Amino acid sequence: MFEIVFLGTSASAPSVYRGLAAQMVLASEYRFLIDCGEGTQRQILKSGMGFRRLNRILLTHGHLDHILGLGGLISTFVRWEDGIEGIEIYGGETTLQRVAELIYGVVFGGQRPGIPIDMYKLRPNDIIIQDKQMTLTAIPVIHRGAGCFGFVFEQASHRPFNVDKAEALGVPSGPQRGMLVAGKPITLPDGTVIRPDDVLGEKIAGAKLVVIGDVGETESLIPYVQDADCLVIEATYLEEEAEMAAAVGHITAKQAAQLAADANVQTLILTHISRRNAEWAVRNEAQEVFPNTYVARDFDHFVVARGKPVERLSRE
Ligand SMILES: [Zn+2]
Ligand SMILES: [Zn+2]
Structure with a gap:
């Protein structure tokens, strides 16, 4: 079983209702933060999820709306007594370069941070974690610039005991x-x-959750997304602005929905919503192609379990 909590669901700048990109994923004993837009610290507090064990940070790419919150968050972690012992940050090469400038240059001003910060450079299809319970894989995503990634969480398959x-x-x-x-x-x-x-009975596949950040095309994603119980992906634009979306490396709600349909996904959750678009317009456009679509709001909490429909636990 996986859980995903949306901490920020806005594209490029926050709105009154939506913070910048950040999600927390709970997967077996791990807690991951995926992206960390400005203001994520406070969103974590408001969500009630807490900072504990939140020491693994996965970055989809290095645009500021996805990483600027790291400065404040890491500064807090470092000053937090009996808190986090070390931080692991996973991202593409250029993303990590930018994060290193932010952390070492700005936050620590050339001083050594008080806790270990390990940066792991991702390459396409790198397995980040694999144990008896689950596998976490970094998948290549085409957005703007090199080194953009999505993340696939797969629960191990099992055979039920009769x-x-x-x-x-x-x-x-x-x-x-x-x-x-x-x-x-x-x-x-x-x-x-x-x-x-x-x-032992027949093998039953585990739950599969795919989280993709900003992305400019969906064709190459189909094999990675195939048969996912839940796909989380951006929907920055609507179809009437499809040309603009393509020009800036984003997709429309309809394209996201088409990917979900083509890849036999069970539930689609859209995020990275532009302030220019109404939530209902994004949802309606996607649902015409893929009915089982949610548009995430900040603090939405979903549970993705093997063989069950995705459950929305709460919303503010
Ligand atoms: Zn973005
Ligand atoms: Zn971006």
Whole structure:
């Protein structure tokens, strides 16, 4: 199961209602901040999610509306007693260069920061985290300039344990069942060998959440987005401004919806909303192509779980 909390949903400049780009993703024991527009610190406080363990920061690209909040956030982290022990920042090369100027040049003024800050340069298809529970992959995205990324969170697939079958075969409850789930055969006291296939059901794919920031084309994304339970993507423009969108490396609500339809996505959530466009206009345009569309608002909280519709938990 993954959770995503929208901390800012506006494009390029904030509005009265929307902060600049930032989202928090909760995935197994990890908490990620994806992008950190100006004002994100206060949005985190308002969301009630807290700063704890929020030490992994994923950056889609280096435009100011996605990174300027890092200066303040990291300055707070560094001064925060018994808080964060170290920060990991993941992004493309040019993004990290800009972030380094901001952090080391401006925030710390050439001094050493009080906590370790590790920057990880992403290349297309880099696996950021892979463990028994999940995989997090950085995928290439075409926006403006090189080194733009989206992020794919995939829960590990699993085979359900069939208790009835296990009982019928005489498998005692306890650690031997755990061994079967882990794929190891066991031997019963009477010498019978039970194999995992005897008690495990068909493989069930895990939940898949794809988060894409600013983007200027969608064709290349289809294989990465394929069969996602939830796709989060920008919708900076409406179709009447499609030419303008293409010229500045953004997409329209309709293009986002078409991607969701083409890639067999279950739920589409649009963000990076321009102050020039009404929320209803963005939603209507997308829903004509892909009905199961939300337009995110600041502090919206969604749960993405295996085999279930995406659930919207709260909104302010
Ligand atoms: Zn942007
Ligand atoms: Zn941008």
